[in-house]
Amino acid sequence: MSFDFLTPIECSMPVHKYLSHYSPELQQQVKTLIDENRLAESLLSRYPSTHDIGNDQSLRDYVFELKNDYMKKSSPLSKVVYDNRIHVINNALGLHSYVPRVQGNKVKTKNEIRISSVFKKAPEPFLKMIAVHELAHLKEKSHDKAFYRLCTHMLPEYHQLEFDVRLYLVQLDLNGEIY
Numbered sequence: 001m002s003f004d005f006l007t008p009i010e011c012s013m014p015v016h017k018y019l020s021h022y023s024p025e026l027q028q029q030v031k032t033l034i035d036e037n038r039l040a041e042s043l044l045s046r047y048p049s050t051h052d053i054g055n056d057q058s059l060r061d062y063v064f065e066l067k068n069d070y071m072k073k074s075s076p077l078s079k080v081v082y083d084n085r086i087h088v089i090n091n092a093l094g095l096h097s098y099v100p101r102v103q104g105n106k107v108k109t110k111n112e113i114r115i116s117s118v119f120k121k122a123p124e125p126f127l128k129m130i131a132v133h134e135l136a137h138l139k140e141k142s143h144d145k146a147f148y149r150l151c152t153h154m155l156p157e158y159h160q161l162e163f164d165v166r167l168y169l170v171q172l173d174l175n176g177e178i179y
């Protein structure tokens, strides 16, 4: 029996049905933005530029800095990478996995964070949102109140950003890149 397997944590970031968890009123507002062809404009006016964290090394530095600021004592992180497959294969924007390894009579886990390549060319606040989401999973495995409390502790505007990231995904699906 092998203990060297990946156990992906379920993530609240499904690729489809981006906005299904939001109120009908909010969904209607988005529909209006789309109908009036103003979605890109709305995103660009609030998020005019992209970050320059373009490779795995700089992503790793970025996520470790966040971890050091807010979650220094949580389980160690062994790997942080961009992943261009999880969007399609796992239907996820980010993935936190832990790999249990048996060492003698102890089980040690290795934590890995994978961030969809969608965030490689995106506004910095969007990258921060997904990084904070996956970091919070080091401590809170499920998407419960404690989990979101930790997210908003690290990033007070977390909920607005998660919504705007979903808007951005709708934009990408409907009309393609804007940056």
Ligand SMILES: [Zn+2]
Residues within 6 Å of the ligand: 010, 011, 012, 013, 133, 137, 143
């Ligand atoms: Zn999650």
